[in-house]
Amino acid sequence: MRKPNFSSGPATLPEEVLRRAQEAIWDLDGSGIGILEHSHRGKEFGRVLDGAERAVRDVGNIGVDYAVLFVTAGATQHFAMVPQNFLSPNETADYCHTGVWSGKAIEEARRCGTVHVACTSEPAFDHVPERCSWSASPRYVHYTSNETIYGTQWVAPPRAPAPLVCDASSDIFSRPLPLENHALIYAGAQKNLGPSGISLVIARKDFVESGRSDLSPLNQYRTYVAEKSMHNTPNTFGIFIIGETCRWILAQGGLAAIDERNRRKAAVLYDFLDHSKHWKPHAQRGSRSLMNVTFRADTKEREEAFVKAAEAAGLSGLKGHRSVGGMRASLYNAFPEAGVKRLVELLAEHDK
Numbered sequence: 001m002r003k004p005n006f007s008s009g010p011a012t013l014p015e016e017v018l019r020r021a022q023e024a025i026w027d028l029d030g031s032g033i034g035i036l037e038h039s040h041r042g043k044e045f046g047r048v049l050d051g052a053e054r055a056v057r058d059v060g061n062i063g064v065d066y067a068v069l070f071v072t073a074g075a076t077q078h079f080a081m082v083p084q085n086f087l088s089p090n091e092t093a094d095y096c097h098t099g100v101w102s103g104k105a106i107e108e109a110r111r112c113g114t115v116h117v118a119c120t121s122e123p124a125f126d127h128v129p130e131r132c133s134w135s136a137s138p139r140y141v142h143y144t145s146n147e148t149i150y151g152t153q154w155v156a157p158p159r160a161p162a163p164l165v166c167d168a169s170s171d172i173f174s175r176p177l178p179l180e181n182h183a184l185i186y187a188g189a190q191k192n193l194g195p196s197g198i199s200l201v202i203a204r205k206d207f208v209e210s211g212r213s214d215l216s217p218l219n220q221y222r223t224y225v226a227e228k229s230m231h232n233t234p235n236t237f238g239i240f241i242i243g244e245t246c247r248w249i250l251a252q253g254g255l256a257a258i259d260e261r262n263r264r265k266a267a268v269l270y271d272f273l274d275h276s277k278h279w280k281p282h283a284q285r286g287s288r289s290l291m292n293v294t295f296r297a298d299t300k301e302r303e304e305a306f307v308k309a310a311e312a313a314g315l316s317g318l319k320g321h322r323s324v325g326g327m328r329a330s331l332y333n334a335f336p337e338a339g340v341k342r343l344v345e346l347l348a349e350h351d352k
C-alpha cells in the first residue's frame, strides 16, 4: 500500500502518471522499446519532447514569446546560470531574500556582479516582505515564489521596476502562472512536475538573447532555445514525466481547478493549527504557503511523540528541514485530500 507522502521533494506524483510511466518503461506507445531505451534523436522521443512542450504551454498558457526549456540539472544550477548569463561585474541585480533558497541564489549572483537585497524577512523568515526598496536600475529582480523550508509564499509577484526572474521550484503549476513582467521562471521538477535532476525553464526569448554569449554552450540559455534542449543527451525520462504530469493537470481542469483544490487542502491544516492548543503555524497570515505548511509544537517532547506516532500510522516525511526543525507537511498538487485529513486527525490526538 502506498503511504501519504508529505516529503518536500522528491515528492508525491499523480498515480495516473506513475502507472503510465510503468507502462512506458516497458514499451513506449507500442514501439516495442521503453522510454529509458529510446534514442533521444529518434522520432518516438521527438514526439515525447514535442508533446511535453505542448503540454507545458497549454497548462501555463504560454505564448510564442517565451521558450520552454528542459535543463538537465536542479534549480541550484539556475542560481548560478541566471547571473552568469544576465549579470555583469558593473551591473546590479535586486534579490528578494525570503529564506534558505534565496540566500543560495544571492551567494551565486555575488560571484558575477553586485547584488542589492531589496527586501528581507530575516531572521525568522516567517513572512513575505510587504515593501521592497529597489536599486536605481536593476538588470533583473529575483524572487522565490514559494519558500519550501520556511513555508512562505508570495500571494502575487513583487511589483518591480525590472524584469522578474522567479525560482518557482516548489509552487510551479500549483496556481495560474503569472507570466506578466516575468523574463525567466525556473523550477526544479521534483515537487510538482516529475523527478529530480531536471528543471523546467520558461524564458522570454528576447531576454535570453540579451544574455552573455561567451560562456560554454551548456551554461547559456540561448543554447537550449536554439537546440530545443538537445545540445547533449537530455533527461529523456524526466521530460516524459513532466509531459505526463502536465497532461494530468489539464485533465484535472487546469491550473484554476488545481489552485482551488490546493487552497482547500491547505485550509484544512491551517484551520486546525489556528485553533490548536499546542501547535502553531510558522508563517504569518497573508504569507502562508499552500505547498509547504510548517508548524511547531510547544514542546520538543510533543513533537518527538508526534513524529513517532506519524511514522507508526504510515504518514511519511513530516519532519521539518534539518536547518529549522519542527514539522513540515508538503501538500503539492498530487497530494491527496484524504492524506491531509488523516494528518489533522492524528494532530488532534496529540493536542490534548
Ligand SMILES: Cc1ncc(COP(=O)(O)O)c(C=O)c1O
Pocket: 009, 073, 074, 075, 076, 077, 101, 144, 146, 147, 148, 149, 167, 168, 169, 170, 188, 189, 196, 197
Ligand atoms: C525553492 C527551491 N529552490 C531551489 C531548490 C534546489 O533544487 P535542486 O536541489 O533541484 O537544485 C529547492 C530544493 O528543493 C527549492 O525548494
